[in-house]
Structure formats: structure tokens, C-alpha cells
Amino acid sequence: MLRSLIGPLAIIGIALTAWYGEVVVRRPARPGRIEITYWEKWTSFEGDAMRAVVDAFNRKQRRIYVKLLTVSGIENKTLMATAGGNPPDVAGLYGPNVAQYADDGAIMPLDDFCRKAGIARSNYIPCYWDICVYQGRVYALPTAPASTALHYNRRMLADAGLDPDQPPKTIEELDDYAERITRRDAQGRIVKAGFMPSEPGWWNWGWGCVFGGKLWDGGSRITANAPENIRAFEWIRSYSQKYGASDLQTFRSGFGNFSSPQNAFLAGEVAMELQGVWMHNFISMYAPKLQWAAAPFPHPADRPDLARQTFVDLDILVIPRGAAHPREAFEFIAYVQSQEGMELLCMGQRKHSPLINVSERFWRTHPNPYVRLFSDLARGPNAISPPKLPLWPEYGSELSNAFDEIALLKKTPAQALDAVQARMQPKLDQWLAIARKRQSAR
């Protein structure tokens, strides 16, 4: 009797569990509203800022409900979800992803949407808009941008007998300042450095641009070993030669994590660093007493045309191919592009706005004392961003490797950059051939 009941009971149990699982997972959150999913990489206060924008949008209208999900490793997950045919409606990627993802057809062109919504290049600081464009079409729209400047420790400059109100203006001055600030202990170990090209190491690929070099001619040629690039890497090598490659290595290996009070700049171990607009957040979090200032990064003395250079980067919103509600997704993106939405976001993330028009209130209440500098640098003519090549991830890692080899004195700048050139040019040729084939097939 009992035994014969076990089977049916088990089946009922399984069915109940399955049904309940479905109920729990697929709770229709807002009846009558179209729900769109939005994947974003940010956590912490930057994530909170994005959530505030999403909440504002959800409050503002009753037709669409944006569900924000924090996703780690967002590039891979968006890629896989798109390939699997089940992508989010909106994804928050990185600016340099545009070329690769657009070329792969992973993200939708937004030109028609933009035209209808009145969103155009003239609304934006040009360099940020251009990051969103690939081969003449808009594939993304900005969220929070970032630009870089020289950050320096006023106290360390003063201790070395330098005027903290006169930061270095040229690379040559920077080298001179660095030499005066650098200190060694009795055993000859470096204990304080004025400047290190390898710190923080996020723009190792880009030093050539600081010397006026280009990485790609925009057409069929990789220009990794252009004379300006070689000159830049010779400058990097000069640091290894002057201070000793292994001495610099030992010194650098003692640095703490970036996001900690042991950060080399925050701990007063390195006096001058190329850093982004975000650095102020870490200063106020971990070293609020640090006496610091920001100034445009120095340029080579013989190239005054390269003054006020800045590396610009951008977080972006894209609509993956195959998204369920592209129209509604764009409506949300368009709200983020409004001055109200954008300033809410950029104030929360404590960055400047990518929009050309900024409210007086934004400037007045912004916590970063140098926010205008970062905005002005991005508006200037010398904004640097990675070349718009689908091969960029590979090219970038080649350049970073060349940087390592040169800084460790394993290769001369010419050798290392020639190797990069020899490796990347055939890859570009191959890609161009495939692109041509695709074009003619169309």
C-alpha cells in the first residue's frame, strides 16, 4: 500500500518543486510594464550612482522598467550571452570594446534611434562621441568618461627644493624633477621615486602617442615602429638605465594594491604619476591628508603642439544584437544622455560629464577640485584613445609586452617595436582581406 504511493508522491513532489521554482524566479515585477535587463560592471559607489539613474528613470515613466544587474567579467559574459541568443537589452561595456564588438556584429548600430531622439555629435565633447563610432556608424552612447593628468605630491616636490606651484611642463623637466626627488637608502635601494613610466602601468601601450606617434595610419598600415614611438620607448628605457632596471623592479614590487592606502602615490613613495579623474576618489578615501595637485601631463620640449595631452576613456552603453526590446532599451539610454541623467551619474561617480553643456550646479558642487581641468583636457586637441581596430586587444597586449621587454632591458626599443610591427602587420592584412570579402559579398 505505502510502497505503491511512493512513486506518485515523488512525481507530485518534483512537480511542485519545479512549479514553485518557476514562481520564485519569474515573479512578474511590474504588471503592465515592459521589463528590460541592463548589465553593468560597476560596484561600490560607482554602482550606486548607476542605480540612482536607473531608479530615476523607473520613477519618471510608467511604461518601461529597467532591471539593473551587476555583472563581473562583463565583456565575456555579454559576448557569450549574445552568441547564445539571449543577451541583456542593455550592456555597460568599455569604450575600447566598440571596434571589436561592432566588427563582430555583436552590438546594434544606433544611428536611426539617435536621429529620432535628436542625439548628435554636437551634444558631446567630440573625443567621447568619437569613441562610440566605428566606420562611420554609432554603436554605443557614453556613460561616465575619464581623462588623465599628471598628479603630483606637493610635499615631495617641496622637500626636493622644487616649487610645488610649478609642476614640470615638459618631459625633460619631468626627468629632471624625477632625478631630484628620487632617494636611496644606505644600501642603495630606492625608497622614493620622482616618476616611473611603469606606474601605474595602465597606459604602457600609449607612451608613443605622448611623443606624437600613431599606432595605426587609419588604413592598411600598422605604425608600431614609427620614429616617435621608438623615441618614446627610448625614453622609457632611459629610466631603467638611469635608476637600474632591477632596482626599479625591487622598489615597485613593494607597492601595495592600487585600491589601498599602500598605493605608491598615496603612500608618498612615488611623487608624480599619470592618473585619471578617479584618483581624487582614492585620495579622499585612503589618504585624505595628502597634499596633491593635478596639471596637464608634460610634453616633449621640441613638440609644443603636443601640450595638454590626455588619455581619454569612456564607459558605454550598447544594445547587443538579438536584444528582446531594443526600442525600450534605447529609451533608457536616451535618458542617461539627458543632462539630468548624465549629471546624476557623473556626479555620483565623481567624474566629469561627456556632454558639451554642463550645468553651473555640477561645477559648483563637484567634489574634485580639478574637475574642470579634466574636462578641459578632454575638450582639447590632444586627446588620446586606442586605435579603432578590432585587433586592438591583441595589439595592445603586444605593446605592453614590448614595454616590459624594454623596461627590463631585454630588447632595445627598435628591436621590440620592430617585432610588434612584424607580428601585427600580417594580422591587419588578414583582417582587411576578410573585411573586403565581406564587403563584396554584401
Add this chain to the structure above:
Amino acid sequence: MKREARTAYLFASPWFVGFALFLAYPLGASLYYSFCDYSVLRPPVWIGFLNFRNLAGDEVFWTSLRNTAVYAAMAIPLGMLTALSLALLLNTRVRGMTVYRTIFFLPSLVPTIPLAVLWLWVFNGEHGILNFALEYAPAALILALPTLVGVVVAGTLLSRGRTVAGNVAVAAAVVIAAASAWLAFGPPDWMQRLHGVIRLPTPNWLSDTAWSKPALALMALWGAGNAMVIYLAGLQDVPTEMYEAAELDGAGWWARTRNVTVPFVSPVILFNGIMSIIGALQVFAEPYVMFPGGSPARSTYFYTMYLFDNAFIYHKMGYACAMGWIMFLIILCLTMLALRLSERHVHYQGG
């Protein structure tokens, strides 16, 4: 009978379905993609052997393969030797052995990522505990050596019943120990001077291209516990009468280990050997966390890291699949080689 077979297949069907769906299909698909230009997002395009031809001329491919081979050559013998030695030590009859076994097994339970982050600090060139130990080890050893000799001499004398001489030796050992402690921790320049005379290298484990791979091999020992447990199980299977017989023949510890223990656990050694070949050639998570991009200068850029970058960062899935199949062939060949070479040296019980 037929009905019974049907029931059997029905019960086994979850496995069949799972195997077909999650193993057989991906296996076949990856073989197909390895002959395609495939970015995951666009449909695959057949390109024949182009991926394999490109790989042959790909410098980074060869660098990553070489790095992996060098790492394996260091990690496999080191790991096997450590695991077997530990197992032999933990197979003796000492009180509280289960506690020791647990202690030595515990590290292999630590998840990979926290482990990698932790070892970043151990290996830190400036403040790492490893370099600290290396820096002070020679001086400390020299200072402690007389004490050790004194203790051994005292122990020998006492055990032979020479009480007076033994007690003198004990007193001497105590004095020497105190003196060396004073020398070591008292006047600091003594220690410093000794450092100048004898020095072990204190390399920048993480940023020196010559030391980054040894660092990883050293770190892999942390996971020796798994192999150790398998060895232990094998060791428990060695019949005690064999040891007794060997002892009657006058075999010492080394002769017993060499002629009884090792032949009996040889199948286990072979198994662990093959497993560590596979493990070492597929090393991924630790270097991926510890050395972004295989830094410094690609000295820790391993095969699986290049494969991963090709698949998910460069969107060259076809190329990555080709790399996957090459690695499969390499492991297959090495395993067959290991089986062939071991034929004469591995003894199966009752076989």
C-alpha cells in the same frame, strides 16, 4: 531479459544524454571549429588547416608552449617527490598521526584564487615572508648549528648511560644556544655582517623573468595534499609481511623503501605522474590571477592563458579550438609515453 535491459538503459539514460550533450557534442564541435574562422558571433567559415599553419608560425604560441614545458619540468618532479615523501613520513606509526595527515592535507582545500592572492604576498620581493626567511636563514642556521650538535651529542651520551658527560654536553648546548640567540638578536650588526658573508638569493619572484616560473612551481606544492592522500592509500596496501621478510633479511629503512615500498606503490606513482602531467600542462588559474598578461615580459604566459585570450579576448575561437586539440594530442602522446616507459617498472599486485 529484454525488459530488464530496457530498464537498465532507462536508468543510465541521464548519463547518456549528459554525455552526448555536454561532452560528445562540444568535443565534436570544437574539432570542427578548429578548421574554421570562427569568432563565436559570426557563423564559422571553413578554412582548412589555416589555423594550424598560422599556429606553426606564431611566436607567442611557441613562447607559451615553451613556458608550459619549462614549468611542467619543474613542477612535476618537485610535486611528485614532495607528495611521496610526505606520504612516506605520514605512514609511520606516530601518535596523533591522523592530526598530522589532516594538517598536511588542509592546504590543498584552499580555493585557487585566494591562494594565488595570498602567495602574491609570500613572494613579494620587498616585503615577502619568503625573502625574509631566505635572508635570515643562513645566519640563523650558522648560529643554531652548534646548538644542534650539542643536543645530538648530549642525547647520544645520555642514552649510552654516560650521565656526567651527558649533562655537561646539555649545559654546553644551553650555553651555545643562549650565546647564538644573543648574537642573533642582541648586537644587530653581527647579523648584518653575517648576511654580508653568506647570502642566499632573494629574488624578485614576481617581476624577474628568471624567477616567476620557479615561484609558480613552488606554489604548486601547496596542492600536494591530493596526491599525498592517494600515495597514502597505496602505502597502506603494502602487506606488512613483506616488510617483516625484508627486515629478517637485514634490510635497512632505505633498502625497504627502495625494494618493497616503491615497487608496491608503483602503479600509484604512475597514476599520480600522469595526473600531474595533465595538471601541469593545463596550469591556468594561478598564473592568470597572479601575472596579468603573463607578465613580466610573457615569462609566465602559459599555453592555456594564450588559448583563453584567443577565445574570449581576441574573439578567435577557431584558433583557440585548434590550440585545444594540439594540447590534447600532446597530453595523449605524453600519457602513452609514460605508460610505455613504465611497463618494466610498474608492478601490479596479482598481475
